[in-house]
Amino acid sequence: MPEAARDETLHVSAPPEADAQATPLDADATRIAPHTSGPRAPPTHTRLHTQTSTRTPHTRGSGLTLPGGSAHAADLEVRQVGRYQILAKLGRGGMATVFRAHDPDIGRDVAIKFLHASLCEDEEYRTRFLREARAAGGLSHPHIVTVHDVGEIDGRPYMAMELLDGDPLADLLQGGQPLPVRDVVVMGIQLAQALDYAHQRGIVHRDIKPGNMARLHGGQTIKVMDFGIAHMVATSAGEQRTRVGDVLGTPQYMSPEQMQGGKIDGRSDLFTAGIVLYQMLTGQRPFQGDSVVTLALKISKEDPTPIEKLRPEVPPALRRVVDRCLAKAPERRHQSGAALAEALQRVLAEMDEQARAGEGTQARGVPLRLKWAGLMALIVAVVMAITASVIVQRQQAALMAQVGDSGAALTRFIAAQNAVPALSDDWVVVDVALQNLMQTRDFESITVTDRGGVVRAASRPELVGQPWRAPAGEALGEAGGVQRTRYEAGGETVLGFSAPITFQGKAVGQVVLGLPERALAAVARQSQWLMAVLALVTVAAVALAMYLVGTWFARPIRLVGEAMDEITAGRLDFRISEQRKDEFGQLYAAFDRMAQTLQERAAPPAAEAPPPAEQPG
Structure with missing residues (x-):
């Protein structure tokens, strides 16, 4: 492979069992592990056909160099690639480089992504990029970047996408500052809905991370990008389009099964969605390590720091949703993007309800904490x-x-x-x-x-x-x-x-x-006023105390109600798993025992072993 091309490929140098002294991680780089099942094609160097404009050369063009292009072409302000006029370089990832381009046929600016030259030398990578880019082009969802065109120019696969007016989520998280809780929930719902849409069409993203999500200006709308390296699930004939272990994604944002090179499905995306939610809520990633090996061990074996220790004001219901996303076993996670979106919508409804001034006037009845507070205030008054x-x-x-x-x-x-x-x-x-x-x-x-x-x-x-x-x-x-x-x-x-x-x-x-x-x-009047003030303060203090006590009681009651809803929805693997040294702790433990019993009863019976053959006498 030519030296220039070799630099464009990032290799995962060792599986999780290898030496712990691995190369330090670039947290946001997409890692690619080339397969070794067969001989590689002989190295070739493919160059894009570049037509120069008549404009004066410009010294800052080196930042706009196309992968595989010449240095001379880099010095030009506008270059023609096929029918597209390349205007600026937007970014570079582990698999492709993205440019801002203009499509004169329709008079629209687009973002065009070219597969790295080093990967073009592998026929299977090139074919897979085109196949999966076309699959991504079939996705039409308000929270997925639209793919306008997919093709190949002089042996270089490309994908032309809508140009977003927004910022990558990675830029918003750059300083380590968490985002507002409600914004996180709203964006999480959109992410879950986008993933569910793709999963229903047989496409797993497998590189969900802040760098592949953009928040549009002027609101909380997000768009999921980079479905071009998506994983095609097995076809009805059982063919696995993308081989296990080819494209690993970004180490900091991988599921345990992804790290171990196992078979993945949509639940892997939900794990990485949980990583993104955790980072948006706390300002830091749940799993961190100095090498791929260390990181793989943490993702596979260790639980992240509890969210309540890093940001106590995060609602318990939201913490439970994120914890379930980060479950090690896929069967313990939400089983679909729709289930995750539904759980986040319940959290959002609860937050909005608590934020409303007239919370106690809802048709569903007066909350227990308000009843207790009002009753005790009346008695004391x-x-x-x-x-x-x-x-x-x-x-x-x-x-x-x-x-x-x-x-x-x-x-x-x-x-x-x-x-x-x-x-x-x-x-x-x-x-x-x-x-x-x-x-x-x-x-x-x-x-x-x-x-x-x-x-x-x-x-x-x-x-x-x-x-x-x-x-x-x-x-x-x-x-x-x-x-x-x-x-x-x-x-x-x-x-x-x-x-x-x-x-x-x-x-x-x-x-x-x-x-x-x-x-x-x-x-006498002063005495009466003092008694009235004392009575009002006492009544207010008792009402506030009972409201707080009612709120304290309402949380575990609501938790049990949500847990019962999970069982009603058929998710028998749900457990409360909270330790308390009081009657509510006993209630939680009783619920978990009930759920365990229901799960065991619902499990298909194990096949009975055949009786041992009789020994001849």
Whole structure:
């Protein structure tokens, strides 16, 4: 093989059993293992027929060199290959190089892929590329790149495809940052639907990876590319079109059966779809190694790091879907792309339902967590209302008693202090004392009368000299020789206290004290507000706690419901496989035992061994 051609082919140098000191991996390179079942064709060097344009040579053309083309042709800005005008080089993979080209017959730009020159030397590779490219051309699906033309120009097979306005998914994942969970689910559904469409038509992609998927600009629509190296499943006559072990794909994105060179079907694509979903969710690949050997062992034997450890907010239902995709045994995975798409659609519906503000108003009923939260909030609200009412009443009564005692004591004190002046009719002294009291305390009024009930000193000067008339109001009773009343004065409620002035047991006058009730009312209102706030906070806290408890209970209940749906759909190999040290853990274990029993009963009975032949006597 010529040196230039040899450089275009990547070889898998060892099977998984070989020496672990293998060549370091290029994670996104498609690996090709040439078959060895027969002698190779003698090496030839095929050149594309290139017609140069009349445009001036351009020094940056080396980046646009066609595989097998001359260096001189590379320096030209536009080259003619068949009817296509090559405009730019878009990328290069392990099997082919892709260019942007213009098809003047239909006035449309396309992406045209040429098989590497090194692979063209093998007649079977060239024939297979054309056969499988034509098969891919028969795929018409909104999430599969459309193939417009397949052919061969001067011995170089090509495939002309639609030119996408978007970015490879590999570019979006380049920085190791995960994608939004909902976007991952939406793109996963599209990928599963595209694969199911291809699988139903007998085509297995076998190189699903971010580099072979593009997300179109302005949305979450994806397109699956590179069906040109797809694997044709066995025909009805049992012919395997593509030999096992020929095109391995990309090591980081291979299924265990692919790594081991075994027979593959659509479930292999679903494993690699699981790898892509895992990478989109976590920002890293589930299986990593320094060599093909190390990687093959991890893919075949080891489980990846659980998604919840790398990104805890990923919904458990989505984690279970990805885990099932990554099952080592094909029979433990989703059995079709349609099944995977259906599982992801259920996850999306659950996410959208949780995101809706009116989640509890759906026709299917009120969620358990809302029922519990509402019921407990109602119970606590009623209990708090009754309790707060009793507490406020008792507190107000206690405050009234305290104010009454204080007012009575103060009235008796004023009477005792003014007994001598009242006895000697020294009302000037009494008046001065009353004015001082009015300045130091918040009294509504203070009135002092003589033996005959005539006002002699008062906080209200207009009352002096007038017969005392007690204001009409509510009698509150007598305590300690002090009469207590409640009456209205000046638009506010006043507590009245009346006590006799005595000297050596003989009444010489009377003191009437008025205390405004507004201070007591302010304390009572503040107490009521505090009780109301306490009740609201308590009710809200209980409601939130019960909502969280209900949510905690709802997840395992929903998990069991989903597991029952899996069994109902006939997937008897489904297991919950979650360890919990509580009653739900016992429920999970009971479900797994039930599923195991159902699977064993549904399995066809093993053929009985023939009885041993009797030995001649």
